Amino acid sequence: MAKPDEAEQAELAARRAELAAKYIAPPESRPKTNGRGIHHAALICSDVEQTISFYQGLLGFPLIELVENRDYPGSSHFFFDLGNDTLLGFFDFPGLGLEPAPEGYGNVQHIAISVPPDAHAKLQARLDELEIPYDGPGRGIEESIYLRDPDGIGIELLADKLMWFGGQWLDGRDEPPGHLA
Known part of the structure; x- marks a missing residue:
């Protein structure tokens, strides 16, 4: 991925400062958020057991649920406990022939x-x-x-x-x- 040159970096920094000044209120005047936190993020994996080995076996995040995906028969939906009532969820979609996603917007x-x-x-x-x-x-x-x-x-x-x-x-x-x- 090509990085912006010095002039572009200066323009981008100025734009960030402009957006921050426009949208970030001082802490004492910020409205209270409507959210309680992230319940879970749902990602797609290619192999359930390999994913469990990584997140539970290597990183130490306990697997706490493994069920069939209610929207796609044969697919698994499973969750790891990240602490503070936050979950990391995964789906697999066997039979769809999915490929790794390229880096880009929305990823x-x-x-x-x-x-x-x-x-x-x-x-x-x-x-x-x-x-x-x-x-x-x-x-x-x-x-x-x-x-x-x-x-x-x-x-x-x-x-x-x-x-x-x-x-x-x-x-x-x-x-x-x-x-x-």
Whole structure:
């Protein structure tokens, strides 16, 4: 993927600043959200057992449900517990001959999953031990590990608390982060 040149980057930065000023209200005047959080994201996998081995066996997210997809007979629908009442769901669609999706609009770039610092260190050690390739950790702000699941879905494991991003609380709270404690 081609990256913008310096002039284009400056234009894009100016546009981001304009949009942020227009749409992001100060924390004290933001309306309360109508949402309670993400119940689940539903992704498509090519192999149920391989997906279970990755998310439960490698990453330690327990499989908590595995049923037939009510909309497509023969297809499985299954869920992993990501903590904080958040689920990651998958479907398989046997017989459809699906191919991996190309990178583009409407696709998932990656899923960022917050894990406690001790779990983050253990996961990194396990990836090293098994010689599973990953990028990271760290980009100067948070401790992140980037890897791909068996179907190429980008997964980020970060040792930051929810709502902490870019060195600040996104909800405007005024307290020390303690996010790596």
